Amino acid sequence: MSQAGLPHPFHTPTPEQTAAVETALQTRHSMRAFLPTPVPRETIERILQVAARAPSGTNTQPWQVHVLTGEAKDRLVQRLHAAYDDPEELATHTEEYAYYPREWVSPYIDRRRKVGWDLYGLLGITKGDKLRMHEQHGRNYSFFDAPVGLMFTIDRVMQQGSWLDYGMFIQNVMVAARAHGLHTCPQAAFTQFHRLIGEELQLAPQQMLVCGMALGYADPEAVENTLVTEREPIGGFVRFLE
Numbered sequence: 493m494s495q496a497g498l499p500h501p502f503h504t505p506t507p508e509q510t511a512a513v514e515t516a517l518q519t520r521h522s523m524r525a526f527l528p529t530p531v532p533r534e535t536i537e538r539i540l541q542v543a544a545r546a547p548s549g550t551n552t553q554p555w556q557v558h559v560l561t562g563e564a565k566d567r568l569v570q571r572l573h574a575a576y577d578d579p580e581e582l583a584t585h586t587e588e589y590a591y592y593p594r595e596w597v598s599p600y601i602d603r604r605r606k607v608g609w610d611l612y613g614l615l616g617i618t619k620g621d622k623l624r625m626h627e628q629h630g631r632n633y634s635f636f637d638a639p640v641g642l643m644f645t646i647d648r649v650m651q652q653g654s655w656l657d658y659g660m661f662i663q664n665v666m667v668a669a670r671a672h673g674l675h676t677c678p679q680a681a682f683t684q685f686h687r688l689i690g691e692e693l694q695l696a697p698q699q700m701l702v703c704g705m706a707l708g709y710a711d712p713e714a715v716e717n718t719l720v721t722e723r724e725p726i727g728g729f730v731r732f733l734e
Contacts, residue, residue, distance in 0.1 A: 498545075516670040521721065523675040524611075524631065525714030526638035526706060530561075535672050536640060536707070542671075543664035548657035554650045555661045558693050560641040568641070568692045572633035572685055585687065588700065591680045607721050614715050632681035638708035643682070643689060645699040658702055665705070675710035679703060 505513070536559060548554060560568060575581045593600065609619075617624045635641040642665070646658060666676045682689060682704035689701055710717050 512671070516667045520666050520670050520676070521719075522677040523706070523710040523714075524636045524677060524716045524719075525711040526636055526675070526708040527711050528637065528639060529709045531640050531674065531708055535674075539665060539668040539672060539674075539707075542668045543661055546657065546661040546664045548661075549653050552650070552654060552657070554646050554654040555658055556645045556647075556699065558643040558645065560643065561639060565635070565639075565641045568689065569634050571688055571692060572682075573630065575685060575688055576630050576633055585684050587683045588686045589683070591683060591703075603722075607719075610721075611716060611719055614719055629681070632679050633685075635679075635704070635706035636677055638677070638706035640707040642705040642707055643693060644702040644704070645695060646702050648698050648700050655702075662703070662705070669707060673709070674707060677706040679705060 540557060540559075544553065544555070546555075575585060596604070612618075612625070612628070615624075615628060617628060631637075644658070644662065646654065662678060666678065669676050680703050683701055686701040689695075689704075690699070695701075
């Protein structure tokens, strides 16, 4: 063991350990339907403890996590749905930062459209069915019925590099969750309601919402959970220079 009580960094993984890490990475995909089965607090704490080993520039560790369960989660869900289902109220809420590009170009717009229609196809939602599209998108604001909702915030003083660090932390959370038999769904949908979420979570003015995440046991019977998005082969995004 290392001085910090962690596994030694020069430990050579066994084949079983290598397979376990690769399985966690390969089986992580966004789930959109969860069972009500509670997640023990000690499991949540362990996931976040392990995830905090994510790298960050000069060890700044810019992540701040707000864990919502029970009545606290229910109150937020009710407020979010009330705002989302009221057209006039909805129009007053806008994202605080641009998660997606201002102008879409290929191949990104093509991938975006494909995953959207793949999901709607599984759910039997046809083009033009605005009511069912609205309802399905609204499931974001119930954390897809997951028993645990996570909200990630960052101090506004932090810059772009810290957001890169934050992404690595969030990925660690999702992979660590797989190690415990849990699934996740990272959700940028919450950013539209950052003011409402800030009020409900009593965030300090310097705290900025990054995104949310559903955490729990995925429903194996839900058809939407069979969606596994395609990935570009490495030849499409890697250059080897020798």
